[in-house]
Amino acid sequence: MNTPELLAPAGNMEKLKIAVHYGADAVYLGGRSFGLRNLSDNFDIEEMPAALDYCHSHGVKAYLTVNSYLHNDALPRLEEFLRQTAPFPFDAYIVADPGVMAMVRTISPQRELHLSTQANTINWQSARFWASQGVRRINLAREMSLDAINETIAHVPEMEFEAFVHGALCISYSGRCLISSAMAGRDANQGECAHPCRWSYHLVEETRPGEYFPVVEDENGTFIFNSRDLCLLEHLPALVQSGVAALKIEGRMKGINYVASVLRVYRQALDEYRANPSDWHCRPEWLEELAKLSHRGYTTGFLFGAPRNVGQEYHAAYIRSHEFVGLVETARADGEVVIGVRNRIRSGDELEFIGPGMRAGWFTVKGMRVLTPEGDSVEADTANPNQRILLAPPFAVEPFDLVRRAKGETP
Ligand code: SF4
Structure with missing residues (x-):
């Protein structure tokens, strides 16, 4: 079976290492300019x-995102950026703007080109056009149904296609939206979206400034533009059978807990499908794991047709049942582990340690030692973000395991 590549976001070096550790086949990353986000x-x-050495030494591909749409004044900076990155062995560049594509062709003629979702490819004629331009892979727009994906792949068999399986959705064609530019001065097509579509909105009558009428009454306000997040886990078999070359996880701006949790679920789901497709079923623990992440309710997006109002979350911007509190840095032979604290940890906390392959263990903190900059350790009841602590969980733990706590369990 041709199993698609699992493609994960790598917003920085730490997220890249987490993505590799939790089973990504490929990662996408951006420079400080020219990659959206x-x-x-x-x-x-x-x-x-x-970053490239780390990926390639672990058998993972790395793609550079250069998918902004640029104004003329940015072209000289882009040329310099492309010349600087030309010697690096990226496995492909992800581009959207045909002008950027032409510049890559001139500066790095051998570079494989992947077309970004920003180019909004939604039909096979477009796909055929991009094939004629030498594009190797197209990330299909999220606004396509499964039938449309199948039809497009059937018409352009020489092209590789990529589909999003998980992550945020825009209320416009991916990123083609002026709300952020108008309200926050941050242009979504330059990678600077402030996500104002997730904000709470009320109705104001022109002559009554300051009087905010809720459109739908709810104590949280009204989230009329707030799309749910995409989750296609339950439909992995259909996507694999469609022949897509890659399944992409959105979220370069998300934290390492998101990258780790989403990847470990999709990695195991994909591996189980490859090993035994006829017996595959979507395990409840996978969906429970995804429900523990900060999200806005899940939807299958456009996979089975226009989502209409079931794709909206009207009641709250985010749903979050667990919080990420630390990252295991070192597991010592004596059973103690060094944890980099990201959110306050206190004695009495019930912590969950998670690792690749859905490995998990629970443990109640009964005291800890905080490491000092001098390398000593002192007993403590509480540890704060950026401190490093020693704990001794009664189960095996590995570096890159994540530590989290159910919300509301802090004593
Ligand atoms: S404001 Fe919302 S819809 Fe618009 S680009 Fe940003 S995320 Fe997409």
Whole structure:
């Protein structure tokens, strides 16, 4: 069976290592400019060789996103950026703007080109056009149904196609939206979207400034533009059978807990399908794991037709049952583990440790030792973000395991 590549976001070096550890076949990353998601931390030119070495030494491909739409004044900076990255062995560049594509062709003629979802490919004629331009892979627009995906792949068999399986959805054609530009001065097509579609909205009558009428009454306000997040886990078999070359997870701006949790679910689901397609079923623990992440309710998006109002979440911007509190840095032979604290941890907390392959263990904190900058450790009841602590969970733990806590379990 031709199993699609699992393609994960790598917003910075830490997220890249997490993506590799939790089973990505390929990652996509951006420079500080020209890749949408300018506000995620991204990579300096100097950091890229180490990132590529890390990926390739683990058998993982790395794609560079250069998918902004650019104005004339940005072209000289783009040329410099492309010349600087030309020697790096990226497995492909992800582009959207035909002008950027032409510049890559001139500066790095051998570079494989993948077409970004920003180019909004929704039919096979477009796919055929891009094939004639030498594009190797197209990330299909999220606004396509499964039937449309199948039809497009059947018409352009020489092209590789990629489909999003998980992550945020726009209320416009992916990123083609002026709300952020108008309301926050941050242009979505330059990678700077402030996500104002997720904000709470009320109705104001022109002559009554300050009087905000809820459109739908609810104590949280009204989230009329708030799309649910995409989750196609239950439909992996249909996507694999469609012949897509890659399944893409959205979220370069999301944290490492998101990258780890989503990947470990989709990795196991895909591996189980490859091993035994006729017996595959969507395990409840996979859906439970995805429900623990901060999300806005899940939808299958356009996979089975226009989502209409079931694709909207009207009641809250985010749903979050668990919070990420730390990352295991080192597992010592004596059973103690060093944890980098990201959110306050206190004695009495019930912590869950998670790792690849849906590995998990629970443990109640009965005290901890905080590491000092001098390398000593002191007993403590509480640890704060950016501290490093020693704990001794009664089960095996590995570096890159994540530590989380159900919300509301802090004593
Ligand atoms: S404001 Fe919302 S719909 Fe518009 S580009 Fe940003 S995420 Fe997409």
